[in-house]
Amino acid sequence: LAKTTQPISMDSYEGQEVNITCSHNNIATNDYITWYQQFPSQGPRFIIQGYKTKVTNEVASLFIPADRKSSTLSLPRVSLSDTAVYYCLGHSTLTFGKGTMLLVSP
Amino acid sequence: DAGVTQSPTHLIKTRGQHVTLRCSPISGHKSVSWYQQVLGQGPQFIFQYYEKEERGRGNFPDRFSARQFPNYSSELNVNALLLGDSALYLCASSFSLLSNYGYTFGSGTRLTVV
Numbered sequence: 001l002a003k004t005t006q007p008i009s010m011d012s013y014e015g016q017e018v019n020i021t022c023s024h025n026n027i028a029t030n031d032y033i034t035w036y037q038q039f040p041s042q043g044p045r046f047i048i049q050g051y052k053t054k055v056t057n058e059v060a061s062l063f064i065p066a067d068r069k070s071s072t073l074s075l076p077r078v079s080l081s082d083t084a085v086y087y088c089l090g091h092s093t094l095t096f097g098k099g100t101m102l103l104v105s106p
Numbered sequence: 107d108a109g110v111t112q113s114p115t116h117l118i119k120t121r122g123q124h125v126t127l128r129c130s131p132i133s134g135h136k137s138v139s140w141y142q143q144v145l146g147q148g149p150q151f152i153f154q155y156y157e158k159e160e161r162g163r164g165n166f167p168d169r170f171s172a173r174q175f176p177n178y179s180s181e182l183n184v185n186a187l188l189l190g191d192s193a194l195y196l197c198a199s200s201f202s203l204l205s206n207y208g209y210t211f212g213s214g215t216r217l218t219v220v
Contacts, residue, residue: 034208043196043211087148094139094162096148
């Protein structure tokens with residue numbers, strides 16, 4: 001069973017770059033790594049998905065090393081509205097961990 | 107385009123009762139998944155349906171059941187409610203089982219069992 005491990009919480013300030021790393025030692029060889037963002041009392045929102053190397057979209061970048069045992073979500077220049085819980089998971093596992101609570105301060 | 111819609115948004119039930127939660131996926135999406143999220147925890151997978159067939163089941167008791175209809179909407183049923191069933195129930199949809207854009211979640215149904 002693919003299990004993910006993330007820091008429980010992280011603190012940052014507005015305008016900084018934030019990197020959240022997720023460990024997923026047993027991810028299936030054909031599975032994609034997906035990251036979600038969740039605000040209180042809302043459903044998770046898809047951020048980005050990748051298989052290997054680097055993926056970038058309009059809100060984030062995802063770095064996945066060749067061994068695929070970890071991945072790093074990079075949020076450039078965070079704002080107060082990025083305060084949320086961030087989850088990583090293998091797409092096909094449908095299994096969320098406890099996520100990382102990111103707190104962005106002024 | 108409407109997103110994933112869930113109904114009701116909130117409800118209160120008494121222990122031992124039965125509840126039915128409903129989900130309408132995004133138009134064109136054929137996969138629906140159900141999750142339970144208790145306060146302070148990540149969503150826990152309950153069921154996944156694709157093309158009206160069950161494709162996955164999480165570690166939940168038989169009191170939990172679900173189905174998907176020909177129009178791809180879905181129902182989650184929970185029998186003999188326990189206090190511990192109080193949670194936010196989330197529905198998620200995607201076009202296929204392997205989507206390049208992950209799953210789209212609804213805002214959930216907040217179930218309180220008293």
